[in-house]
Amino acid sequence: MNRAPTTLIVLALLLAILAGGLLWYIGEGAPGGPSSGIGVADIGGPFALIDQNGLRRTDRDFHGRYALLYFGYSYCPDVCPTTLGVMADALAKLGPRTSRFVPVFITIDPERDTPTVLKKYLAAFGPNFVGLTGSLADITKVAHEYRVYFAKHKLGDGSYAVDHSSVIYLLGPDGKLLKFYDETETPDQLAKDLRAVR
Numbered sequence: 032m033n034r035a036p037t038t039l040i041v042l043a044l045l046l047a048i049l050a051g052g053l054l055w056y057i058g059e060g061a062p063g064g065p066s067s068g069i070g071v072a073d074i075g076g077p078f079a080l081i082d083q084n085g086l087r088r089t090d091r092d093f094h095g096r097y098a099l100l101y102f103g104y105s106y107c108p109d110v111c112p113t114t115l116g117v118m119a120d121a122l123a124k125l126g127p128r129t130s131r132f133v134p135v136f137i138t139i140d141p142e143r144d145t146p147t148v149l150k151k152y153l154a155a156f157g158p159n160f161v162g163l164t165g166s167l168a169d170i171t172k173v174a175h176e177y178r179v180y181f182a183k184h185k186l187g188d189g190s191y192a193v194d195h196s197s198v199i200y201l202l203g204p205d206g207k208l209l210k211f212y213d214e215t216e217t218p219d220q221l222a223k224d225l226r227a228v229r
């Protein structure tokens with residue numbers, strides 16, 4: 032049997048799948064392209080996780096306030112601490128209005144980011160940060176809801192790093208996504224934006 036037609040069919044199928052995936056991605060309003068975006072309706076969803084004090088927390092616990100939500104991991108060498116720093120600095124610039132916002136960090140490395148580890152890590156960014164962890168299944172589910180990509184890769188020393196999307200989500204008091212920002216946002220820009228929130 033000639034294998035060429037089979038190869039062509041497989042290639043055609045792959046192209047169709049790729050094109051379909053791309054259209055889905057664009058159609059659904061993928062995060063990460065522009066530095067910020069408005070009106071992304073289908074991103075997000077309910078979750079039930081464990082905070083840095085070992086307490087069960089759900090998305091509903093944050094309703095009534097604006098949430099700044101970021102996915103990352105405490106072992107992240109650069110992007111996560113930088114972005115959490117931007118969030119902390121922006122909130123500090125809001126003065127008394129800062130109490131309307133809650134910064135939330137969801138780990139995509141639950142294996143290492145236990146509540147205790149998160150507690151120690153987040154203390155550096157201020158007392159208001161909520162850190163969330165859970166089973167890998169729970170984390171995978173919420174990451175999927177927020178279209179957050181993450182993947183482990185091994186390092187030479189036998190440990191691992193986790194590649195991940197870097198998006199700050201602003202959720203409204205109803206828990207729905209209002210806007211998102213990437214890690215190039217400055218504290219001043221973000222604070223200005225948050226001040227405009229009613």
Ligand code: NI
Pocket residue numbers: 103104107108109110111112195
């Ligand atoms: Ni990171």
